[in-house]
Amino acid sequence: MNFTPDIQAFCCHYTSQQSCSENSGGLPEEGFPANITINRLTCSGKLQVSTLLKAFENGADGVYVVGCPLDTCHNVMGSQRAAKRVLAVKKALEELDVEPERAEMFHLERGLHPEFISVAKKMDEEIRTLGPSPFKGGAK
Amino acid sequence: MIVANRKPVSEIVDMIKDQKRVLVLGCKGCVSVCSAGGEREVEILASLLKLGCQKEGKKIQVTEASLVRQCDKEYIDALDEFDGEYDAIVSMACGVGVNFIANLRPMTKIYPALNTLFMGGSTEQGAWTEQCAGCGNCILHLTGGLCPVARCAKSLMNGPCGGSVGGTCEIHPDVPCIWQSIHDRLERLDRKSDMLTIAPIRDWSSAGHGGPRKVQRDDLTV
Structure with missing residues (x-):
């Protein structure tokens, strides 16, 4: 099946902006999938459950959050809060009988690291395997 | 406070399967404090209902609102501004709020989004226990x-x-x-x-075993 997923990434300032600014060639050159849209957050702890759900409402096939490592968040507990909210989204997806793997949380060091690219590729691969979002059922 | 938690989304989606327009109605009282039915939870449930219906291939219009309380007539009167905008209300209040709306709006369909649990307090972050x-x-x-x-x-x-x-x-x-x-x-x-x-x-007759209880304060009425 020819399927290019719409994936929305929510990344804190330190993981996303530094990744972009430290890479003059641009993320695609490093292999960052073009179908992933980066949504910048001041801190991943700022993210609300409803923001992730709205991404699905707007047609996302998968969403993921990149925040600081659990014990070194710039705002102390921001990435811990984000992880809890991603878990809440996973639980809600399960309640709706939708694959919880469509929402993920990653904790990465600041700046541009190979991991920033690799988790994007991993997510892209995962969502391609799962197929289009069941929420695109074609409401009548 | 009255402590409650949300029913599984799939259960609520099933309740409203025949509705085309719903008003998800939060309460800024107890259930807001225990993070079950306040404004933030209204936003989340509204989104989940839309997604749940989309998954079933059904389109639904969801309006979001929250009342100061759903257990007082004067606040329920504020529902007037939404008249004509919904076919049914999904209340995120405790069972008292659902009953009050059912009492006061004889022609309005209302569904509960929460399971009302007990009277208690928060004994630690994210935990509530029964006290009374x-x-x-x-x-x-x-x-x-x-x-x-x-x-x-x-x-x-x-x-x-x-x-x-x-x-x-x-x-x-x-x-x-x-x-x-x-x-x-x-x-x-x-x-x-x-x-x-x-x-x-113990005489348990005061505990509700004889049916609904009532407090009548003549000093508060004129």
Whole structure:
């Protein structure tokens, strides 16, 4: 099946902006999938459950959050809060009988690291395997 | 406060399967404090209902609102501004709020989004425990302020059962035996002898076993 997923990434300032600014060639050159849209957050702890759900409402096939490592968040507990909210989204997806793997949380060091690219590729691969979002059922 | 939690989304989606326009209605009272039915939870449920219906291939219009309380007529009157915009209300209030709207809006379909659990308080972040059973005949003056009706698994009135071990309840090992707590507290307060008073057989007629209870305050009416 020819399927290019719409994936929305929510990344804190330190993981996303530094990744972009430290890479003059641009993320695609490093292999960052073009179908992933980066949504910048001041801190991943700022993210609300409803923001992730709205991404699905707007047609996302998968969403993921990149925040600081659990014990070194710039705002102390921001990435811990984000992880809890991603878990809440996973639980809600399960309640709706939708694959919880469509929402993920990653904790990465600041700046541009190979991991920033690799988790994007991993997510892209995962969502391609799962197929289009069941929420695109074609409401009548 | 009244403590509640949200029903599974799939259950709520099933309730409203025949509706085309729903009003998800939060309450800024108790259920807002226990993060079950306040404005933030309204936003989340509205989104989940839309997604749940989209998944079933059905389109639904969801309006979001929250009232100061759903257990007072004057606040429910604020629903007037949404007249004509919905086919049914999904209330995120406790059962009192759902009943109040049903009482006051005879032609409005209303569905509960929450399971109402108990009267309690937040004993630690993200946790709420039952503290009062609303039995209508308070005996806290005899028990050091700790309630055996609500907090003893067997609602015993004359000390712990034989199953209390190491200060914890035999029914729920993670819950302190409230009679142990009462004993320790009365001892600290030099009132341990209070425990020697035998509580008489309790009259439960004040506890709601005879049907819905009512408080009528003539001093508050004109």
